[in-house]
Amino acid sequence: MNAASAIQILKPSYIREILSASQSNGVISFAGGLPATESFPLxxxxxxxxxxxxxxxxxxxxxxxxxxxxxxxxxxxxxxxxxxxxxxxxxxxxxxxxxxxxxxxxxxxxxxxxxxxxxxxxxxxxxxxxxxxxxxxxxxxxxxxxxxxxxxxxxxxxxxxxxxxxxxxxxxxxxxxxxxxxxxxxxxxxxxxxxxxxxxxxxxxxxxxxxxxxxxxxxxxxxxxxxxxxxxxxxxxxxxxxxxxxxxxxxxxxxxxxxxxxxxxxxxxxTHAEFPGHLLKLRQLYADRHDLMLEQIQSTMGDRVTVMPVSGGMFLWLTLKQQSAVNMMNLASQALEAGVAFVPGAVFTPDQDGLYASCRLNFSHSSAADICTGIQRLAKII
Ligand SMILES: Cc1ncc(COP(=O)(O)O)c(C=O)c1O
CATH class of the missing domain: 3.40.640.10 (Type I PLP-dependent aspartate aminotransferase-like (Major domain))
Known part of the structure; x- marks a missing residue:
C-alpha cells in the first residue's frame, strides 16, 4: 500500500537507526537523548x-x-x-x-x-x-x-x-x-x-x-x-x-x-516532600557528567575540536576545526565499529544537509567510566 504523500517526504530516521545499532553489545552510546535510568524517582x-x-x-x-x-x-x-x-x-x-x-x-x-x-x-x-x-x-x-x-x-x-x-x-x-x-x-x-x-x-x-x-x-x-x-x-x-x-x-x-x-x-x-531533593541530585549528576565529558574531550582531542561548556541539559556540540577534512556522517559509521555512537550534525537540519563537521554528544546517560572510554574511542577515530 502506498503511504500518504506527506509521509513519503520524510527522510528515514537516522537517529532510530543509530540508536538500534548503538544498543548492540559493547557500544557506548552518546547518541540518544536519554536521561540517566538510575535517576528515575521510582x-x-x-x-x-x-x-x-x-x-x-x-x-x-x-x-x-x-x-x-x-x-x-x-x-x-x-x-x-x-x-x-x-x-x-x-x-x-x-x-x-x-x-x-x-x-x-x-x-x-x-x-x-x-x-x-x-x-x-x-x-x-x-x-x-x-x-x-x-x-x-x-x-x-x-x-x-x-x-x-x-x-x-x-x-x-x-x-x-x-x-x-x-x-x-x-x-x-x-x-x-x-x-x-x-x-x-x-x-x-x-x-x-x-x-x-x-x-x-x-x-x-x-x-x-x-x-x-x-x-x-x-x-x-x-x-x-x-x-x-x-x-x-x-x-x-x-x-x-x-x-x-x-x-x-x-x-x-x-x-x-x-x-x-x-x-x-x-x-x-x-507534591512529594522529597521531589525538590530529587531535582538537586539530578542536576548535580548531570553537572558531574558534563564536566567529565568536557575534560576528557579537551585532554584527548584538544586543539582538533571546538566544544563549548553548557549550563544545563543533556548535550554537548562538538565541531572539528579542520571542517573540510571529515564528514561526521561517515565518521559515525566508523565510530560505531570502534564501539562509540554519536549523532552527526546534519541530522538536525531540515534536509539532512550541512553541519558536516559537527556532532551531538549526550552526557546524561553514560556512567563516568563509559564517558572516559567512549571519548577515548572517539578521539582515536577523530
Ligand atoms: C527539544 C525537544 N522537544 C521535545 C522532545 C520530546 O520530549 P517528550 O519525551 O516530552 O515527548 C525532546 C526529546 O528529546 C526534545 O529534545
Whole structure:
C-alpha cells in the first residue's frame, strides 16, 4: 500500500537507526537523548502506585484536557495567566503534533533554528509546512537574520528551544530572549517554545521564558520526561485559552484523553516532600557528567575540536576545526565499529544537509567510566 504523500517526504530516521545499532553489545552510546535510568524517582512514586487500587475512578474515561487536580497544581506552579490555560499531553512531542494538526496548513511557513530538534522538524514536515531556517549564534538565534526572514516572508510560527538547546546545548541570553519576543510581536509570528530541559540547569541563573515577553502570541511546551521519566509520556501545552480549546478538540480526536492513572502518579511525585531533593541530585549528576565529558574531550582531542561548556541539559556540540577534512556522517559509521555512537550534525537540519563537521554528544546517560572510554574511542577515530 502506498503511504500518504506527506509521509513519503520524510527522510528515514537516522537517529532510530543509530540508536538500534548503538544498543548492540559493547557500544557506548552518546547518541540518544536519554536521561540517566538510575535517576528515575521510582521510590518517590512507590506510595502512589500502591494506592492505585483504591482509586477506581482513575481508570474510567475522563475529560480530554487532563486530570483536574494535576491541572490545578500546574497552573499554580507555572503561574498561568488568567487569559491562558493548560492541556496535558503525551510528552511534549504530542504537543508539537497537536499544534501542527490544529494550526498548520500545507505551505504555512515555520522558522526553525539551524540546527534544531529532529522530532519537531519531522512534525512540521509531516504537516507539509515550509521550513525556513535561522542560524544559531553563541547566545541564540541570529536576530538580524530572523528579522530579515520575518520582514520578507509571511511566517506563521517560530519554533525555538531557549533552554539547553537540542542539539547544541546552548542557553539563549536575556537580550536574545527579549529580542525574539519583540520581533515576533512586531511581525505577528506565534512562538512555539519547547522547554523540556528547562529544569535541568546546573549553573547560572534561570532566565525568563521567551514567551513571558509576548504571552498573547506564544505556546509553551513542557515535559516531565527529563525530570521524572520519559516512559510515563507526560507533558503539557500552555497557551491562550481559545487556542487550548482548539487543541483539546484535536487531542480528543487523536486519543480521547491522556492516561489518567499516570497523571495521578505524577501529581503525587511533584507534591512529594522529597521531589525538590530529587531535582538537586539530578542536576548535580548531570553537572558531574558534563564536566567529565568536557575534560576528557579537551585532554584527548584538544586543539582538533571546538566544544563549548553548557549550563544545563543533556548535550554537548562538538565541531572539528579542520571542517573540510571529515564528514561526521561517515565518521559515525566508523565510530560505531570502534564501539562509540554519536549523532552527526546534519541530522538536525531540515534536509539532512550541512553541519558536516559537527556532532551531538549526550552526557546524561553514560556512567563516568563509559564517558572516559567512549571519548577515548572517539578521539582515536577523530
Ligand atoms: C527539544 C525537544 N522537544 C521535545 C522532545 C520530546 O520530549 P517528550 O519525551 O516530552 O515527548 C525532546 C526529546 O528529546 C526534545 O529534545
Amino acid at each position: 521510590d518517590l512514586m512507590q506510595q502512589a502506585f500502591n494506592d492505585l487500587t483504591q482509586h477506581s475512578d482513575l481508570f474510567q474515561y475522563a475529560q480530554a484536557q487532563g486530570y483536574d487536580p494535576l491541572l490545578t497544581f500546574l497552573r499554580q506552579s507555572y503561574q498561568t495567566l488568567d487569559s491562558h490555560d493548560l492541556l496535558m499531553t503525551s510528552g511534549s512531542q504530542q504537543g508539537l503534533d497537536l499544534i501542527a494538526r490544529g494550526y498548520i496548513n500545507p505551505g504555512d511557513k515555520v522558522v526553525v533554528e539551524y540546527p534544531s530538534y529532529l522530532g519537531a522538524l519531522q512534525v512540521f514536515q509531516l504537516a507539509q509546512a515550509q521550513l525556513l531556517t535561522v542560524p544559531q549564534l553563541g547566545e541564540g538565534p541570529d536576530l538580524s537574520k530572523l528579522q530579515q526572514l520575518f520582514a520578507s516572508q509571511e511566517v506563521k510560527f517560530f519554533y525555538l528551544i531557549a533552554d539547553f538547546h537540542n542539539p547544541t546545548g546552548i542557553c539563549y541570553s536575556l537580550q536574545v530572549r527579549q529580542g525574539i519576543a519583540k520581533l515576533c510581536q512586531q511581525y505577528q509570528v506565534t512562538i512555539i517554545e519547547d522547554a523540556p530541559y528547562r529544569e535541568l540547569r546546573f549553573s547560572g541563573e534561570t532566565l525568563p521564558l521567551v514567551s513571558s515577553y509576548y504571552p498573547q502570541g506564544a505556546i509553551v511546551l513542557r515535559s516531565f520526561s527529563k525530570i521524572a521519566c520519559p516512559g510515563m509520556r507526560l507533558g503539557s501545552i500552555e497557551a491562550p485559552r481559545d487556542w487550548i480549546q482548539q487543541l483539546i478538540t484535536v487531542k480528543q480526536i487523536s486519543d480521547i484523553h491522556l492516561n489518567t492513572v499516570l497523571q495521578y502518579v505524577l501529581l503525587q511525585l511533584l
